[in-house]
Amino acid sequence: MSVLVVGSLALDSIETPFGSAKDALGGSAVYIAAAASYFVNPVRLVGVVGGDFPSNGLAFLEERKIDVEGLQVIAEGKTFRWSGRYHYDLNERDSLSTDLNVFEKFDPLIPEGYRKSSFVCLGNIDPVLQRRVLDQMEKPRVVICDTMNYWIERKKKELQDTLRFIKILILNDSEARLLSREPNLIRAGRVIRSMGPSVVIIKKGEHGALMMTDTLTFSAPAYPMENIFDPTGAGDSFAGGFTGWLARSDDLSEPNLKRAVIYGSALASFCVEKFGVEGLRDLTYLQIQDRYREFRELSRFED
Numbered sequence: 533m534s535v536l537v538v539g540s541l542a543l544d545s546i547e548t549p550f551g552s553a554k555d556a557l558g559g560s561a562v563y564i565a566a567a568a569s570y571f572v573n574p575v576r577l578v579g580v581v582g583g584d585f586p587s588n589g590l591a592f593l594e595e596r597k598i599d600v601e602g603l604q605v606i607a608e609g610k611t612f613r614w615s616g617r618y619h620y621d622l623n624e625r626d627s628l629s630t631d632l633n634v635f636e637k638f639d640p641l642i643p644e645g646y647r648k649s650s651f652v653c654l655g656n657i658d659p660v661l662q663r664r665v666l667d668q669m670e671k672p673r674v675v676i677c678d679t680m681n682y683w684i685e686r687k688k689k690e691l692q693d694t695l696r697f698i699k700i701l702i703l704n705d706s707e708a709r710l711l712s713r714e715p716n717l718i719r720a721g722r723v724i725r726s727m728g729p730s731v732v733i734i735k736k737g738e739h740g741a742l743m744m745t746d747t748l749t750f751s752a753p754a755y756p757m758e759n760i761f762d763p764t765g766a767g768d769s770f771a772g773g774f775t776g777w778l779a780r781s782d783d784l785s786e787p788n789l790k791r792a793v794i795y796g797s798a799l800a801s802f803c804v805e806k807f808g809v810e811g812l813r814d815l816t817y818l819q820i821q822d823r824y825r826e827f828r829e830l831s832r833f834e835d
């Protein structure tokens with residue numbers, strides 16, 4: 533099944549207690565597409581960059597066989613930039629700056645050949661742009677969406693308009709609390725489902741993920757890791773692995789949604805082992821399967 537990914541392509545400046553990077557390749561669409569590319573090929577990407585986007589960024593997308601027909605390059609513009617600092621507790625991060633640059637005037641034009649894509653993953657960008665993407669699609673089978681505190685704080689009403697058209701929303705615990713105004717995550721999930729999505733997945737960093745539907749609450753562990761190098765992109769890698777598996781299997785049953793959560797968690801665990809997108813550069817399908825099995829063993833117990 534075909535997968536369309538729309539989101540940010542970024543130059544990230546990141547500080548963690550273990551090191552720092554300036555203008556590293558990042559952005560929600562880059563992480564999502566790279567993670568999904570281990571399950572389906574080619575993943576279609578729509579986004580925008582400026583003339584300063586480095587050629588090794590394009591080379592990375594090419595290596596992962598990502599279709600960039602929908603990538604707009606604004607030669608005189610500047611690429612989106614984000615900078616963030618992680619605390620000693622890597623679940624805590626501060627966004628230091630967000631420079632929308634070419635995203636300020638971005639009009640996501642979906643190429644004709646992408647409009648019938650079955651699986652659409654709307655990465656973290658302005659919810660108005662997410663909605664504009666959906667207006668151009670021809671009856672996608674599933675729309676999966678991610679968002680961030682930045683947009684919940686600034687464009688909550690627009691986000692709620694977009695959510696009416698979303699089947700699966702993926703967000704982290706603090707974002708879920710912010711969007712629902714509900715401290716308890718089970719209740720937050722219910723409030724968010726009343727906004728549109730029938731499946732809500734709340735990521736809890738190193739504490740795993742919680743998937744909720746009307747009939748299901750599924751709690752997935754996180755992979756116990758001794759060496760987390762850089763958590764940037766973990767959420768997007770989760771969304772990419774989740775979407776990629778669903779598209780590859782083309783099965784939306786509850787047992788398969790659970791498998792997709794585990795594949796998402798597996799891709800997120802690979803992502804954080806290295807800086808920036810490096811953890812997603814050259815995995816093998818076998819490595820992913822092995823980690824999937826390790827996840828299964830993590831919380832299996834006998835009667």
Ligand code: AMP
Pocket residue numbers: 540541542543544558559560613614630656657658680682683763764765766767768769
């Ligand atoms: P994650 O760690 O999965 O939450 O995603 C981190 C990525 O999101 C980084 O590579 C950033 O470039 C990107 N990002 C940060 N803030 C925004 C924003 N406001 N809009 C779009 N993308 C963003």
